[in-house]
Amino acid sequence: xxxxxxxxxxxxxxxxxxxxxxxxxxxxxxxxxxxxxxxxxxxxxxxxxxxxxxxxxxxxxxxxxxxxxxxxxxxxxxxxxxxxxxxxxxxxxxxxxxxxxxxxxxxxxxxxxxxxxxxxxxxxxxxxxxxxxxxxxxxxxxxxxxxxxxxxxxxx
Numbered sequence: 001x002x003x004x005x006x007x008x009x010x011x012x013x014x015x016x017x018x019x020x021x022x023x024x025x026x027x028x029x030x031x032x033x034x035x036x037x038x039x040x041x042x043x044x045x046x047x048x049x050x051x052x053x054x055x056x057x058x059x060x061x062x063x064x065x066x067x068x069x070x071x072x073x074x075x076x077x078x079x080x081x082x083x084x085x086x087x088x089x090x091x092x093x094x095x096x097x098x099x100x101x102x103x104x105x106x107x108x109x110x111x112x113x114x115x116x117x118x119x120x121x122x123x124x125x126x127x128x129x130x131x132x133x134x135x136x137x138x139x140x141x142x143x144x145x146x147x148x149x150x151x152x153x154x155x156x
Contacts (some may be wrong), residue, residue, distance in 0.1 A: 001075075004076040004077045006136075007076070007138075007141045008141070008145055009147050010131065010138075011131050011141050013131075013149075014123070014131050015131075015145070016126065017028040017125055017127075019124050020122035023119065023121065024122060024142070024145075024146060025149070025150060026115075026119040027116070027122070028115075028119075028143055028145075029057055029087070029115065030118075031111075032087070032091060032143050033094070033111065034087075034107075034108045034109075034112035035110030035112065036065075036066070036088065036095055037062075037091075037095040037099075037107065037111070038091060038105070038108045039060065039061040039062035039110065040095050040096070040104060042060075042061045042062045052074065062095070063092065066092075070085055073144065075141075083144075084144060084147065087143070095108070098113070113152050132135035
């Protein structure tokens with residue numbers, strides 16, 4: 001099993017160009033956000049009837065998927081899992097809020113499409129194919145890599 005640093009090292013190989021990196025810093029969180037929005041749009045009567053927590057932030061498919069996703073991150077790093085959990089909660093809250101005013105499905109589909117176009121444009125600039133082409137697990141590594149890079153402390 002690879003460590004988180006090994007995943008990051010392999011992911012970084014196709015993310016060297018500064019423009020591609022900046023695009024990823026925007027598009028990867030946008031894709032994560034939009035996927036949670038899409039999952040929140042799936043009817044959740046089964047979950048609501050089973051859990052009966054009366055909380056739309058918890059009783060939806062996005063929350064269920066996040067629990068499974070966090071198990072993947074916990075295996076790699078508890079600290080990273082906590083960072084992802086905080087970001088995911090913010091995404092859930094924002095999606096819930098957006099859904100109160102506009103059609104969340106349409107917003108999520110739009111953000112998803114534009115963000116993926118950005119991703120592929122970034123890889124066109126980079127001249128390398130996306131990492132997930134070789135291993136789908138890189139779709140889960142991308143958000144952690146962005147969080148790691150955006151919030152890394154500068155070394156003196």
